[in-house]
Amino acid sequence: MATTTDSKTPSHASNVYLFKNGYGMIVKTFEFPSSNDQKQQTIEIMDPPSNAVHGTFWIQPISKQTKITSIRTKKTNKSETKDCYTLGDLIEANVEQDIEILVLDYFTQKKEWMKGKIKSIQRSQNTSSDEIVPVAPPPVLHSQFALSGYAVPTPAAISHLARTGDLVLFETTDHGVMALSLSTIASIRGPTLQTTYQQKVVKNCLSIDYENRSNSVDTGLMKYLTYGLTWAPSYSLVLLSSNDPTVKRLRFSSKAVVLNDIENMNVDNLFCIVGFPNTSKFASVNDPILDTANVATFLQQLQQCESTRSRHSGRLHANYSCMSNSMMTQQVMGGFPGSSDSGPDETTEDTNVDDLHLYEFKNVLLEKQERLVLPIFDVELPYKDVYHCKIESNSTQYSNTSSAENKPYEEVWHSVKFDNATNFVLTTAPVLVTKGQNEQQFVGQDLLTYTPKGSTAFVNLTKALDVRVQLEEKVVNTNTRRFTFLSYNYQTDQIEGKLTIMNYKSEEVTVVINMSLTGKTSNYSPEPKKDIVKATEATANPQHDITWEINLKPKQTLEIRYVRAYNKRV
Template sequence: MWLSRALSWTVCVSMVLPNAVPGAEQPPLPQSLPKTVAVAAFKNGLAFVVRQGAVQLQSGTGRITPIPNATLGTLWLAPGEANTSLDEVVAYRYNVSAERPIQSIAEVLQANAGKTVTITYSMNMKDYTGEIVGVREWKPSPEDSGAEGSPMQPVVSAKPQYLLLRVDKKLLAFPIGSIANAVLPDDTNFQEKVEQQRTALRFKIKGAGEKTDLTMGYLEHGLGWTPSYMISLADDKTAQITMQAVVMDDAEDLNNTDVFFVVGVPNFAYSETPSPMSLQQNLLSFMKDAGRRDGDNYRMYSNAIAGQMIGAEYKELDANNEPSFAQTVTELSGSPEEDLFLYSRTGVTLARGERATYNVFSSTVGYEHIYEWEVVDPQRVDAYGNVVPYNPNSPDATAKNSIWHSIRLKNTTKFPWTSAPTMVISGTKPVSQDTLPYTPKAATSNLKITIATDIRSSHEEREVARQQNVQRRHGYEFDLVTVEGTMKLKNYKSKEVKVNIDKTLRGEVETLSDTGKAVKLGEAIQTDNPLSRLTWEIPLKAGEERVVTYRYKIFVRG
């Protein structure tokens, strides 16, 4: 019943709606997007773009083009005047007449039909002068198409084109590929008029006058930054650290724009899903794409579209003359949480496709030389006492057990240090390059320099005691084995150094020499052989040799 009524209503409406009248007034062409005033760029190639500028209105309606390639849920518009509100935003397509350069000789001849041209026919190298009638494609006859249902079908090849030329009241056809030369008149047209489809946004503002100061924001791909550091070692205690930001712009034309380089881990759940307002997908493709990209979150996502689940986070927005979206939903308020840090750069001018490097900061910081030894042993017994078979393809432990010369830097600057490639120099000489980890203000980080060949190390473990059949579980008997490890260090340098030793092992730690520290980790605490981390800080004078020992017990299945 309801279906028949709906169909009847549709028929009635279609009968009373007027048809398009030729020559009727066309809607005004949209104006260009407002100027880009600010960009927050992330290291993963995402950027939040803010545009602001005056947009002309007709009866409260404005039009802007093109539609940005915004991601889902990030395209927002807001008027800047008091007592105004955004009523609706519509994404639509429209056609414009444009000219494009003609690429081929066939297109040039076709676009200049009616004009006189002289061609040279390559088959006999004769010249022919006449009026261009047009260019036609050869169409095969039914006999050339093969019998219907025949298993042998002709090979489809490119269709040959022919120039139709009226010469002395005769119509001649010349294959385009056989025209060796063509003499064209001075008024030859090398441009072709075409209809181009473009996209735009139509929006309506309540309470607005003839124009509005529109603020527009959206998240898009194609504009990001990557950091890098240079550390210049001034002496044995101070260094100059300089940070640079390399901006890669494949999305926006920036002109005197404020750019913010964001440090932190952004959480944009739908950054890989295009906004429906960008008119890039139909509804079916959009829903399939969202489900494929969001995985387990798709049910919540689809329910949100259906109106069955509603969730929101409200941020307190400024209401001054700066670009703001506060008046889009004026009744919402809240308090912000800031877990990201932004380096700022004003007055950036960068065209789409360009790259630029900017110095972010430079400061003097303190550092100290340290030597790090991470002792690595192949696993022989697992957490449950099972013997792990020897793997002959395991990496060489000698390379892993090398002692690294590092520098420990303290961040006394006004900025956190984001994780980035770091070049270390001494004067004008390169020293090393590695990754400086993320370092908050007032924190310290270690940066590897090179392997310390002047500090030799060796390490071995041996069994010193065994208690057999100390427990029985699940039909298996376990031995309790006592293992003693020995680590030897010798300093061949002409100065005193400090070596930090770090080792992880399975078992119950009993003793550590040289004021070492043992921390039992929470991993697999229900097992017989817990995981522990051992650390030492060993000072070594010039030429000194030290022996560091530890002892632990471990259950081994008999």
């Protein structure tokens, strides 16, 4: 059986997919060498990943001409080149070299240079503190091997050397061989002193038995989901100065910060994922082919994973999975000096895969423990100053009284409104707002939420004090007739709603109200700019997402009215 051995796991990755929750999907390629006799061969892959998620580690050939018969884990001894940091390292690196060593006499404390060759060095093994270490008797050396003035160590010194010393066999120029403790050698010198040495280490290894029926080298894929590789997006929004007050433009930039804690990789295609991938099923369990845990521990991890999934079942689990990739899961202008990594340009669009969007970067070098900034886009867009009020649905906010006293004001923000005219969807991330291209005056920081291409985004600047919105709802009629829906009893409340918008400023303002209402809504006055209705067969009330955009003159107060029929459970 012919055996081909790779020195290490391939550092070249064809594709890497980064999620925002600390996980990354890595796809690597390697070679299946061909065989003239077409017999089974073995290839060994050193240092495979240690923390691949259970069920995601796969090794497969691309061609059907290659068939994998088995994959097994094993330990193998390999030699690694190490730099010399100690005298013992230098002695080991210069075995069979013509050198000189400076030897210490224990009793007289005199030192003497000796010429010759190091034949070997035997490293002592570490022992536990409760082991009894036998003390060897003093060595009996032939007279021709003895050094002039060399004294045999005392029993106490021999005992100490037996516990801590390494043994060096040294051949003198007259071909005599003597054994020295490494601790008696004070220095080493030579005309061509070696400064590196080969060290034997035990490596984890995947041994792959395969048959390659083609007459050429075939390509294999190694893919796995792993923790310790992620990306963090952020945005910069600069409000640009203009001599024309009717023209308002901003500079909008995005960047991705890649965090890599696991391994060095040359990546052909790096994808930063926007969306809510389902990656939470077995995230806490390592793949058993790579894990060193015993059977009981592995089964216990699976049981804990199953218990977690049970607690987060149904809609709660869906929300749990989605939230894991929102912020922690879900650019700087121009290029970066010294970086050859290529990112998207203004004509590039994000790649859409079902409900996932991918920011793609080409030819990226990822170093372990490195942080890398990659620009995504840098564009200028028109914007509009608005006062933004967002009111969430609350079916219990209405009352049976008509009094507007003590009604709280809704939260209103002075905001920047702009359309996402980039070629990319906007993911949930922090956005820094400054003013002036040169001044870069700090305005604030907000959270930019997911915004599809062509949709409107709002970035809050400051809380508005001179623009106020007040909501009042009251039940004007309740239908005593009850009905049954999905085994529950309901009756219908007829509710009148009123939004009072007050502009205390001495200038005209635009107020945008995004309101979520539950129930069948009608009789708008004025009509909203947008009314999106969401209803399913499993809900007793439809959901309305309504948008009003109102222009208010200085010191003006305006009312918005509507009616909604709300089915409440009784």
